[in-house]
Amino acid sequence: MLPFVVAFAAFSPPGMLPMRPLAAPLVSKTPAKMAFEGPALVSAANVILAMNLMPLGPTAYGLGMGGKQMSAGQKNWGNRAFGNTMEHFPLFNAALWLHAVYCSPVVATRLGAAYLVLVVMYPTIWALVGGESGVPTKPYSVVPPFGPLKQIYYSTFPRYGIVFYLALSAVLKIAFGVCLNTIVKMPLFVATLGFGWFLYHYAYVAYPLLHEHVFSKCFAKA
Secondary structure: OHHHHHHHHHHOOOOOOOOOOOOOOOOOOOHHHHHOHHHHHHHHHHHHHHHHHOOHHHHHOOOOOOOOOOOHHHHHHHHHHHHHHHHOHHHHHHHHHHHHHHOOHHHHHHHHHHHHHHHHHHHHHHHHHHHHHOOOOOOOOOOOOOOOOOOOHHHHHHHHHHHHHHHHHHHHHHHHOOOHHHHHOOHHHHHHHHHHHHHHHHHHHHHHHHHHHOHHHHOOOO
16 A cells, blocks of 8 residues: 555645655665575576576577577577576575575575576586587486586586575474584585585486386386
8 A cells, every 4th residue: 555655645735645754764674684685686686587598499489570490409498498497496496595594694695696607507508518419418427526527417416406405404404403504614515516416316326216116117118
């Protein structure tokens, strides 16, 4: 209702309403709000980044000025640049704010900023290394941290590590009173490389075994 009251007061004839200055600005900064400015900026930047990636797919199909369609590889690149960002959007934002509220807004901001840089690396690596041939990936490797260089895993798995770290640290703090940030000393390094490295091997070792020996029993043989 406040906007309507302000508008009514602004355009009312003199004398209809008492004219007196507002006691306080409509938006004021408090210490509590200021503490979360960093995570708020990260969330806002994440939205703006996603909005800029969204047109890559549709415009590659000829939508927009000129109507020229791009190659199949470029269409796929555009679709996945936005799709990959949005697949992890809710997970990242939830983990970011849980960590900011219950653990540390400063650490959440630093990890969030690193996450955004890694998001930009996804279409960059794909375009420069994969190009028309598609997303650049190589077979599973024990070469640290995510196999040979020049592949998309150097964008994705560090991001997975950040999200996992943010969420796990919130669980440890809320449920057990344990501060993971204090234990690891270097959250940015541990989240991107440590947790990212763990998730790379966990996903590409444990899940193939589960597919072969557990999940396959529910499906036809390949």
